[in-house]
Amino acid sequence: MAQEDLIAAFTRQAGVMGAQILPVEGRRELGKALAEALKPCGRRAALFASPLVRETNLEEALTAAGFTVEKDGPDFAREADVGIVEFDYGIAETGTLAMDATALKARLAAMLPLTCVALLRTKRIRANLTEVIEAYLERGSWPGYFTLVTGPSRTADIERSLTIGVHGPERLLIVLVGDEGGDDRGR
Amino acid sequence: MAAKEFRERLHKALNNASLRGALERFADSYIISREEVYRGKDFAALREKIAAIKGDAAGRYEELAAQFTRAVEARGGKVFRAHDAAAAREYIYQVAKEHGVTDVVKSKSFASEEIHLNEYLQERGITPHETDLAEWILQLMPGERPSHMVMPAIHLPKEEVARVFSRYLGEPVEPDIKNMVRIARRELRKKFLTAGMGISGANIAVAETGTIVICTNEGNARLATTVPPVHVAIVGYEKLVPKLKDIVPILEALPRSGTAQPITSYVTMITGPVPARKGDGEGIKELHVVLLDNGRTRMAADPVFKEALQCIRCASCTNVCPVFQLVSGQVYGYIYSGGIGSILTAFFNSLEDAADPQSLCIGCRRCAEVCPAKINIPDLVLKLRERVVEKQGLSRAYRIALHGVVAKPRLMHTMLRAASRLQGPVTHGRPFIRHLPLYFSSFTEGRSLPAIARVPLRDRVKNLEGALRKSRLRAAFYSGCVIDFVYPEIGEAVYKVLGREGVEVTFPQGQACCGAPAIYAGDRETAVSLAKLNIAALEEAKADVIVTACPTCAVALKKNFIELLAGDPAWEGRAKDLAARVKDFTQLVHELKKSEGSAPEGKGRDRGIVKVTYHDSCHFKRHLGLDRAAREVLTSQPGIELVEMRESDRCCGFGGSYSVKYPEISRPILERKLKNIMASGAEIVATDCPGCILQLRGGLDQTGSDIQVKHTAEILANKD
Numbered sequence: 001m002a003q004e005d006l007i008a009a010f011t012r013q014a015g016v017m018g019a020q021i022l023p024v025e026g027r028r029e030l031g032k033a034l035a036e037a038l039k040p041c042g043r044r045a046a047l048f049a050s051p052l053v054r055e056t057n058l059e060e061a062l063t064a065a066g067f068t069v070e071k072d073g074p075d076f077a078r079e080a081d082v083g084i085v086e087f088d089y090g091i092a093e094t095g096t097l098a099m100d101a102t103a104l105k106a107r108l109a110a111m112l113p114l115t116c117v118a119l120l121r122t123k124r125i126r127a128n129l130t131e132v133i134e135a136y137l138e139r140g141s142w143p144g145y146f147t148l149v150t151g152p153s154r155t156a157d158i159e160r161s162l163t164i165g166v167h168g169p170e171r172l173l174i175v176l177v178g179d180e181g182g183d184d185r186g187r
Numbered sequence: 188m189a190a191k192e193f194r195e196r197l198h199k200a201l202n203n204a205s206l207r208g209a210l211e212r213f214a215d216s217y218i219i220s221r222e223e224v225y226r227g228k229d230f231a232a233l234r235e236k237i238a239a240i241k242g243d244a245a246g247r248y249e250e251l252a253a254q255f256t257r258a259v260e261a262r263g264g265k266v267f268r269a270h271d272a273a274a275a276r277e278y279i280y281q282v283a284k285e286h287g288v289t290d291v292v293k294s295k296s297f298a299s300e301e302i303h304l305n306e307y308l309q310e311r312g313i314t315p316h317e318t319d320l321a322e323w324i325l326q327l328m329p330g331e332r333p334s335h336m337v338m339p340a341i342h343l344p345k346e347e348v349a350r351v352f353s354r355y356l357g358e359p360v361e362p363d364i365k366n367m368v369r370i371a372r373r374e375l376r377k378k379f380l381t382a383g384m385g386i387s388g389a390n391i392a393v394a395e396t397g398t399i400v401i402c403t404n405e406g407n408a409r410l411a412t413t414v415p416p417v418h419v420a421i422v423g424y425e426k427l428v429p430k431l432k433d434i435v436p437i438l439e440a441l442p443r444s445g446t447a448q449p450i451t452s453y454v455t456m457i458t459g460p461v462p463a464r465k466g467d468g469e470g471i472k473e474l475h476v477v478l479l480d481n482g483r484t485r486m487a488a489d490p491v492f493k494e495a496l497q498c499i500r501c502a503s504c505t506n507v508c509p510v511f512q513l514v515s516g517q518v519y520g521y522i523y524s525g526g527i528g529s530i531l532t533a534f535f536n537s538l539e540d541a542a543d544p545q546s547l548c549i550g551c552r553r554c555a556e557v558c559p560a561k562i563n564i565p566d567l568v569l570k571l572r573e574r575v576v577e578k579q580g581l582s583r584a585y586r587i588a589l590h591g592v593v594a595k596p597r598l599m600h601t602m603l604r605a606a607s608r609l610q611g612p613v614t615h616g617r618p619f620i621r622h623l624p625l626y627f628s629s630f631t632e633g634r635s636l637p638a639i640a641r642v643p644l645r646d647r648v649k650n651l652e653g654a655l656r657k658s659r660l661r662a663a664f665y666s667g668c669v670i671d672f673v674y675p676e677i678g679e680a681v682y683k684v685l686g687r688e689g690v691e692v693t694f695p696q697g698q699a700c701c702g703a704p705a706i707y708a709g710d711r712e713t714a715v716s717l718a719k720l721n722i723a724a725l726e727e728a729k730a731d732v733i734v735t736a737c738p739t740c741a742v743a744l745k746k747n748f749i750e751l752l753a754g755d756p757a758w759e760g761r762a763k764d765l766a767a768r769v770k771d772f773t774q775l776v777h778e779l780k781k782s783e784g785s786a787p788e789g790k791g792r793d794r795g796i797v798k799v800t801y802h803d804s805c806h807f808k809r810h811l812g813l814d815r816a817a818r819e820v821l822t823s824q825p826g827i828e829l830v831e832m833r834e835s836d837r838c839c840g841f842g843g844s845y846s847v848k849y850p851e852i853s854r855p856i857l858e859r860k861l862k863n864i865m866a867s868g869a870e871i872v873a874t875d876c877p878g879c880i881l882q883l884r885g886g887l888d889q890t891g892s893d894i895q896v897k898h899t900a901e902i903l904a905n906k907d
Contacts, residue, residue, distance in 0.1 A: 017449075074467045078380070094450045104462040104469055107413045111406065130435050142396045142431065144262070144461040145413075148454035153406040155368060156446075157321035157338060159345050160213055163368040166320055167375065168406030168453070 006092045006125045007176065014095030017151035018164065019118075019172040027052075030177060031061020034084075034117065037173060038067070041115040042081025046070045048109045050086035052119050052177065058084070076108055083109035083169070084117040087149070089132045090125040090174075096150040097174065098132050100143035107145065116169035118149070122178040193520065193543040200514045201851055206334065206342040210512045213341060217506045220447035221557075228439070230559075236436040238561035241497035244427050245487045251394040251427040252478055258397025262459020264474035272302035275477050279304060279386070279419055282475055283313050286417055288383035292375075294401065294408035295319040296388025297336070297500065298421040298479050300522045301535055304386070315386070316378040318407040320371050327351050334515040336502035336524060337445050342515055375407075385411035389422040390499070391437055392476075395430050398458040399476065402441060402451040409455050416463050417473045424483040425496040437499055440559035444501035482534035491570050495530045497560035504554035504564055509838050509856050510547050519544040526554050526564040533571055542575045547852070549845050550707060551838035552809040569706065576709035589705050594713045596699035596720065600643075603672045607639035637673050637881055644675035648694040651682040658691035659779075663728035665721075665769075667740035668700050669877035677877060680904035681736050681772050688779045692734070697724030701743035702751075707843055711751065718748040722761050733765065736772040736900055738806035738813075738876050739843070744769045746810070771807070773875050773899045777816040780823065796828045799902065800869035802860070802883065803836035804876030817875055817899055824903065832867035834859075841882035857886045864894060872896045 001009070011021050024033050030052075038045070045067050047059060059069050070080055077083050085106050087097040097118050101107045110116050126132050129148075136142060153168030164170045200206060244251055256266040269275035283291065291308065293299060293315050305315045305326075317326045321340035325331045328351055333339030340348075349362035352370055360367065387408050391400040399420050401408040412418050428434065434456075442448040463472035486492050505511040505525035516524030521540060523531040526548050533541035548568040555563050581589065592599045644666050662685060670678045685692050702717035721744070725733055735741040745766045752758040770778075801818055808814040814836065822829050840846060840856030860883070864872055872883055872894060883896045 013449075017452075074464065096450055102461050104413070104464065107409070111409050111413065129438065130432065133431060133435070137431070142398065142458050143456075144458050146398075146456040146458070147409070148450070148456075150450050150452050152452065154404045154452055155320045156404075157319070157324070157340055158343070158348050158364045158367060159209065160338065160341065161345075161364045163365055166368050166372055166405040166407075167318065167379075167410055 001092070001127055003123065003125070006127060007122050007178075009092040010090045010095055010125045011176070012095075013092065014090075014151070014174055017095045018154070019095065019151050019174050021174050021176060023176045023178065025178055027056045027177060030056045030119075030175065031058050031065070034058070034175060035062055035065030035067065038082055038115070038117070041171070044068050044070065044080045045082040045084055046077035046080035046105075046109045046113060048083075048085045048103070048106045050119070052086045052121065053084070072105075076105055077112040080109075080113045082115045082117060083111070083113040084119065085110045086119040088124060089135065090120050091127075091129055091132055091148075092125055093128045094150055096129070096148050099147050099149070100136070100145075101147040102144040107147070110147070110149070111168055114165065114169055115171040115173065116149075116152075118172060118174045120174055120176055122176050190543060193518070196518050196520070197514055198851070200518050201855075203342070203515075205344050206515050207513060209341050209344075210335075210515055213338070214506055214512045217447060221444065221503070221506075224443045224447045224449055228443070233436055233440055234559050234561040237440055237499065237559055238497055240428055240433045240436065241425075241499070241560055242494070244429060245425065245493050245496040248424045248427060248484055248487055251429060252424065254394040255392060255397055255427060255478070258395065259459060259474070259476055260397075262397060263471065264397070264459045264476060266476045266478060268478045268480070270480050272479075272481050275302045275421065275479050275481070276304055276307045278475075278477060279421075280308060280311055280313070282417065282419060283308065283384055284311075286383055286473075288313060288417070290378065290382045291315045291384045291386055292318050292378050292382040292407075292411045292415060293322075294385070294387040294403065294411040295322050296386065296421050297522055298388050298423050299386060300333075301481065302421070302479070304421075316375070316382065318375050318378065318405075318411060319403070320368065320405060323371060323375065324348055324351055327355050332517055334517045334524075336500060336505065336516065336528075342517070379410045379414045382415045384417040384419065385415040386419045386421065387411055389420050389426050390441065391428055391434050392422045392426045393429075393431050393434060394427055396458050398431065398456050400434055400438075401455045401457070402438070402453070403455075404446075404448075404452045406453050409453055412455065412457060413463070416465050416470070417475075418457070419475045419477060420457070421477045421479055423479045423481075424487070425498070441499050441501050444499075444503040444557065444559045486534040492530065492534065492567060494562055495527060495567055497562050498527055498531070499560055501559060503557045503559065507553045507557050509551060509553070509840070510549055510852055513852055513855055514547065518547070526568050527562065530564070530567050530571055533574075538574060538578060541571060542579065545571045545575065546848070549838060549840070549842040549852070549856075551805040551842070553805075553836075553838070556809060569709070572707075572709035573711050574709075576711075581708065581710055585708055585710070589708060589710045589713045593700050593704055594716055599668075599700065600645075600672075603639055603643070603668075607641055607672075636885060639672055640675045642675065644671045644678035645694060645696060647675055647679065648682075651679060652693060657689060659689040660691070660732060661730045662690050662692045662732045662734045662775075663725055663730035664692050664694050665698055665701075665725060665733050665735045665740060665744065666694070667735065667737040667877065669881065670736060674877055674880065674898070677736055677880075677898045677900055680898065680900040681734065683904040684776060684900055685734070685772075688776065690775075690779070693728050693730065695724045695728045697727065699724070701740040702747065703739045703743050704844055706743065706747055706751075707845075714747065715751045718743075718751045718762065719758060722748065722758065722765050725765060726761065731768070732775065733769045734772050734775055735769060736875070736898065737878070738771065738804050738811055739878060741769060741771050742806050742810045771811055771813055771875070773817050773820055774811070774813050776903065777813075777820050780820070795826070797826055797871060798830050798867075798869045799827050799871045799873050800830050800832045800864060800867040801835055802832070802839065802864070802872050802874040802879060804874055804879045805836075805838050807875045808836050813875070817873075820899060821873055821902065827902070830867050830869050832869070833863045835863075837863070839879050839882045841878045843878060846882065853882075857882060861886050861890060861892075865892065870894060871902070873899050873902055875899050
């Protein structure tokens with residue numbers, strides 16, 4: 001499948017699974033677009049540093065837009081409204097995000113706040129889980145904490161009524177960064 | 188468990204209207220959403236893959252466990268092999284004690300339930316907090332137990348949950364689900380942030396890398412394995428698979444079969460210890476994996492029951508089980524419910540503990556159809572029943588009925604003939620027994636029983652067996668007891684239709700009961716002796732084909748005899764020869780018509796069109812696979828319009844002696860079937876099983892409906 005088709009399939013399926021998608025054309029627009037999208041979610045953002053975050057000066061852009069950006073500390077992400085994390089891969093078949101989440105802060109930023117922002121380079125979208133597993137295996141040692149995320153946290157435990165956001169984020173915003181830079185094989 | 192306690196629990200569940208409503212609504216929508224979520228997937232290929240991976244793993248747990256252990260230890264984690272529940276509990280307690288843990292957060296783990304970990308820790312001053320929403324609700328309700336493997340609190344209405352939350356918080360809580368979920372988030376977040384240890388289960392464990400895979404929708408497993416500084420994972424041996432890539436088919440099937448989702452919100456894979464918050468800084472988390480045996484390796488060494496270890500705990504078998512939908516998991520008594528649950532209970536607990544739960548299986552085989560690990564659950568339940576009977580013996584009534592009567596055809600036939608003369612007082616001259624006196628009364632609640640025929644088929648055949656002008660085939664008719672003594676007219680119809688098709692039919696008089704009642708009661712001894720009797724009698728007929736018109740008998744002749752006589756040098760070959768010649772009536776007609784090049788039938792005269800709906804008998808569809816053949820035969824018949832009913836392949840609740848043993852379960856299953864039949868607008872229900880006919884006619888009789896129930900043979904026979 002061509003990459004454009006994979007992106008379209010991923011976008012469609014992630015939507016079905018309850019995620020919101022924010023496509024961003026170039027890396028330069030990321031900060032502005034994200035700040036705009038996050039306005040209704042609160043001003044405290046826990047940010048996990050990653051190549052894309054650095055390349056796009058995301059921290060500066062958010063600070064300039066009035067966000068308090070948290071990057072460290074023993075209570076990292078506990079009180080934040082938003083957690084921002086870059087994911088390694090997207091899986092078109094199920095609209096799933098994949099990440100080597102061995103770094104503690106990557107996990108905490110993605111788990112604790114009510115809104116999770118998942119940054120994903122469009123060139124990192126693969127067809128299925130097998131391809132993603134192969135990609136990690138090619139990189140060598142298997143990650144200590146590997147995580148797949150599909151849509152927001154959900155439960156149907158009371159009367160089978162689907163309710164969003166029980167322990168994890170109630171909002172998953174996937175920012176699809178279509179861009180020229182960065183490699184397409186892993187961080 | 189005492190039989191009395193089991194009955195009490197059964198009746199309590201059957202009388203719980205809100206539970207029944209919730210389970211029924213769930214099961215109805217599940218069937219549709221499961222189909223949707225599998226669309227485009229090759230389910231047959233997927234389950235082959237899973238069965239192969241898990242079956243292979245079950246054959247080498249020791250090797251995989253050693254490899255898994257090496258991999259985890261290489262990363263700095265610890266693996267403890269727990270032989271039984273007590274060893275597992277003690278190890279986990281020691282880890283907690285060592286770290287001065289007072290509070291533990293748990294992410295749903297059936298294995299921890301299985302070893303009764305919560306009580307053990309609590310008694311030693313450590314508080315476990317369940318974090319799965321349903322589990323937490325149940326934990327706040329002392330004495331309450333999970334009712335479903337995937338949705339443990341499906342039986343609780345929101346008002347009940349609101350009462351529980353109000354009590355917990357000491358302030359009124361409205362029965363608003365969204366708000367209650369928020370409360371759970373708030374309350375449990377405090378536990379996650381302060382607990383000294385997290386305990387999780389695992390859905391899969393990968394030997395190659397030492398990885399444990401956990402699926403959740405709520406995200407509680409991620410928090411429980413990330414926030415506290417110590418993580419203990421309890422992993423049954425059956426969760427082991429060799430390679431990382433083996434997880435893919437399991438992850439494809441587990442959520443699809445479990446909750447009809449393409450994937451769960453979160454899949455977490457942990458390989459060795461990872462960074463964690465320790466004090467004010469960051470350190471490395473402590474990881475302990477408890478590999479739990481508790482009967483699993485004994486099961487793996489059992490050539491029959493090893494198959495059950497392929498289970499991936501999706502609970503789809505219970506989701507489609509007509510009995511489970513009525514009684515819920517609370518009745519099964521132990522951790523794992525439903526058919527597969529009774530098998531696991533026999534090994535993880537004891538055979539005695541599985542005795543009552545296994546008896547709930549009606550044998551409709553729907554579970555075998557949907558199982559993503561291709562486990563033949565109903566056959567395993569029968570094997571289990573056999574072992575229960577071996578150990579505990581048959582009940583007195585069963586022993587007399589099976590050993591004393593069914594095993595002695597001559598005596599049984601004499602008694603049936605006597606009954607046909609003596610039944611006057613209960614039938615009042617009608618072909619139904621509407622009420623039975625005294626303690627038999629429950630047999631006829633909601634279903635009339637048929638009367639015994641005045642002249643059995645075996646006495647009528649003399650008038651039916653004329654030489655044909657030109658015969659294409661010689662057939663021996665194996666009627667089975669119900670056609671012989673209750674519905675001889677079905678047998679007459681078989682003769683008529685086959686005669687028309689140029690088949691010469693004989694009735695071997697030495698034939699006896701097929702043994703199904705004994706097989707389904709776990710009485711192997713009677714079944715074996717009847718198998719031999721029948722083989723000898725049917726061989727004598729020297730027929731090209733043995734025709735049956737009862738799918739249960741057909742399965743006995745085609746499949747059970749071979750199994751019963753396997754390893755017996757004098758009989759094994761004879762059983763196989765016989766089995767190869769057995770053909771169901773409708774199947775034979777279908778084939779004969781096809782070989783004729785589907786010659787157009789004569790016009791339906793001016794009788795008009797009759798609306799017929801088809802009821803799929805469980806054995807006929809799921810063992811013999813003839814559901815389409817039957818429909819083709821019927822629709823090729825002029826004057827018939829086939830209208831499909833809802834849930835045509837759902838069990839009618841008969842199940843042979845099941846309807847006598849559990850009339851309170853059989854009855855509501857029948858009621859649902861009757862509702863579907865009546866809603867179809869058909870004038871006739873066609874089916875291919877005399878047992879189903881007995882059940883459906885009885886049920887329709889009691890509702891006063893004039894819908895007729897007919898065997899396919901009777902419909903074909905009446906065409907001119």
